[in-house]
Amino acid sequence: MLLWRRALDxxxxxxxxxxxxxRPDEDVETSIRRQLAEKVDVRQLKHVEQLAVFSSPDRVPGPRVVATAFLGLVPSDVDPVIPEDTRWHDVASLPRTAFDHESIVLRARDRLRSKLCYTNLGFALAPxxxxxxxxxxxxxxxxxxxVSATNLQRVLARRGLLVPTGNTAPSGRSGGRPAALFSFAGDGMQITDPFAVFKPPQHG
Structure with missing residues (x-):
């Protein structure tokens, strides 16, 4: 999760x-992309969607502020040069955040987890x-x-989401058979299995 350190009270x-x-002359997605580019130099969003409206009267000190939050995903092979006051953070170990931003982050985490189960949204995370x-x-x-690699491949292949590229990954130090490379079939989020859930492995 990308966070930046506040410089003001x-x-x-x-x-x-x-x-x-x-701004008066822009739509919401244009505004999101502009602000990420201007403030934290992130320009490679692969997917953007509205997350939720946060409207608690006391969510920020002073005059009431209603916030509309969005979930934006950047492919894993993109490494933007971000400002010194900006960092990528593990959602499992967030630092102390301003206002209600921790609850927004956790809502985004839950949305992503849910949609990975029944859509093709993995395309926005993968190279x-x-x-x-x-x-x-x-x-x-x-x-x-x-997640089991075998089960993941079987599920995504059954949904028609994996396309073999014909290329292979470079061999590692131990040698062995090079791994086949795939791509996602198409861009843009689609519901692929409305009732699917990836479940954690059962122990015991």
Missing amino acids: PHLGRWSLPGGRL EEFSVSALRSLYSAALGYR
């Missing part, structure tokens, strides 16, 4: 989500080409538990 020095005001092992790592990180 209230909550000076706390970590917060990038944000700002909508253009990937091995099943690399994709498994992305899904495991997002879902919060280890």
Whole structure:
């Protein structure tokens, strides 16, 4: 999760989500992309969707502020040069955040986990080409538990989401058979299985 450190009161020095005001001449997605580019130099969003409206009267000190939050995803192979006051944070170990931003982050985490189960949203996290092992790592990180590479490939292939590129990954130090590379079939989020759920492995 990308957060930046506030330079002004209230909550000076706390970590917060990038944000700002909508200009009269722009739509919401244009505003999101502009502000991320201007404030934290992130320009490679692969997917953007509205998350929720946060309207608690006391969510910020002073005059009431209603916030509309959005979930934006950047492919894993994109490494933007971000300002010194901006950091990527593990959602499982967030620093102290400003206002109600922790609850917004957790809502975004839950939305992503849910949509990875029944849509093709993995396309927005993956590079253009990937091995099943690399994709498994992305899904495991997002879902919060280890995903079986075999099961993941079977599920995504059954949904028609994986396309073999004909290329292979470079061999590692130990040699062995190079891993086949795949890409996602098409861009843009689609519901692929409305009742699907990736479940954590059962123990015991």
